[in-house]
Amino acid sequence: MEYKYTSIVLGKRDVGETDRIYSLYTLEGGKVQALAKGVRKTGAKLAGLLENFTYADISVARNQGMGKITSSVVENGFPSLRRDYYSLSKTLSIFNIFNKIVDLDHKDPAVFMLLREFLEAVDSQSLISSTMKAEDYEDRIELLSSVFLYKLLDTLGYGSQIDGCAECGKEIGKSVEADVFFSARSGGLVCSECGSKTGNILSLSGNSVKLMHISLKNNLKSFARLKAQRKDVNHIKMAIREILAWI
């Protein structure tokens, strides 16, 4: 049987003399693995069509066990992202995390759309990087990466409670001026009373929590124009790191 997958190439590893196993995130089947025969031979055309991050229509022949990749038609290779060192290394680290937290064979079109949107957003920013100050550009990529991970965790069912205290349900002031407490173990924000009883709490800026709210309500593209303080983005990163450590 031949299967056609709308795919994003997540990664690859060498096997045998000239083969590779590719990890793909597909619209039709979630994360799948497939073998590409002879792809490391000199002149093998398929290799160039299966680079990391490539968005492509990939055909896989499968009867039993792991399928074999028979063709790849590239839709978008995200050339600007690839040419920019900062975007490239950031995307690599995001893909490492993605690979760790996304299981094989769980179809989730929302995750596929989000991943594609992330690549498109970073690629568009990379395209105009020379028109921006390096610092502003890096902040923008950091913001997109953090918002992507926060949305991804939420889509995968690891969302955090940010409307009220995750322990007692009490409303938490929405002031962006005041700091609030966050505990991945509790599952989100915690009030000061519960915070004093819970270990491992983070203190997050009110603005970073506002950013979390905005993240869940908007698509990634709208963050391409948003200017956020580095401190607030760092606070979201801290919360994400805590959540990742818990799952």
Ligand SMILES: [Zn+2]
């Ligand atoms: Zn509480």
